[in-house]
């Protein structure tokens with residue numbers, strides 16, 4: 581009896597671990613299209629910035645991208661886009677891409693289809709209100725997805741955009757800007773998708789790393805494009 585119980589506990593642990601690994605995978609999901617990197621020979625990279633927009637840092641980021649003539653993709657939340665529509669419109673007007681990063685940034689692992697639909701559709705409406713005309717790509721908060729979210733995305737013909745380079749860690753303290761930039765420049769390959777968080781105070785090191793990353797990528801002969809442009813190169 582105890583042996584059976586032990587086996588069941590072990591089985592439960594193994595299955596839970598498997599589900600957790602699957603939900604956090606940047607390269608695999610059960611339904612629909614997931615992109616973590618584009619298969620191309622061309623030296624193209626997509627810089628992607630999660631969360632926001634916020635009034636504090638949007639202008640600074642846009643100024644930098646304009647200075648280096650670089651296009652990027654901003655995965656924004658619906659709630660912040662609604663609240664900071666001025667900044668969202670500025671991002672679109674500058675020629676960058678807006679992507680859907682849910683309405684309220686929840687973990688969407690165990691949500692019902694109704695909740696998933698509200699998180700996604702409401703955000704698309706805000707992105708359209710900001711003037712973005714292209715295909716709206718999706719990125720789940722914390723990169724988390726399991727069953728219903730991929731199923732909903734597949735059913736509504738949305739592509740899930742993950743990343744192959746994320747120099748920051750989600751939990752730990754962010755590294756210094758030189759380390760963050762060095763990490764990106766060491767890992768970059770043609771078709772890479774880089775994830776950075778720039779929109780809050782906690783993104784100080786990442787914002788300081790951005791010009792170093794852009795200069796470094798240019799020195800390596802890379803051109804920085806939106807995710808949609810990168811997708812056409814595959």
Ligand SMILES: [Zn+2]
Pocket residue numbers: 630631681685721722
């Ligand atoms: Zn996020």
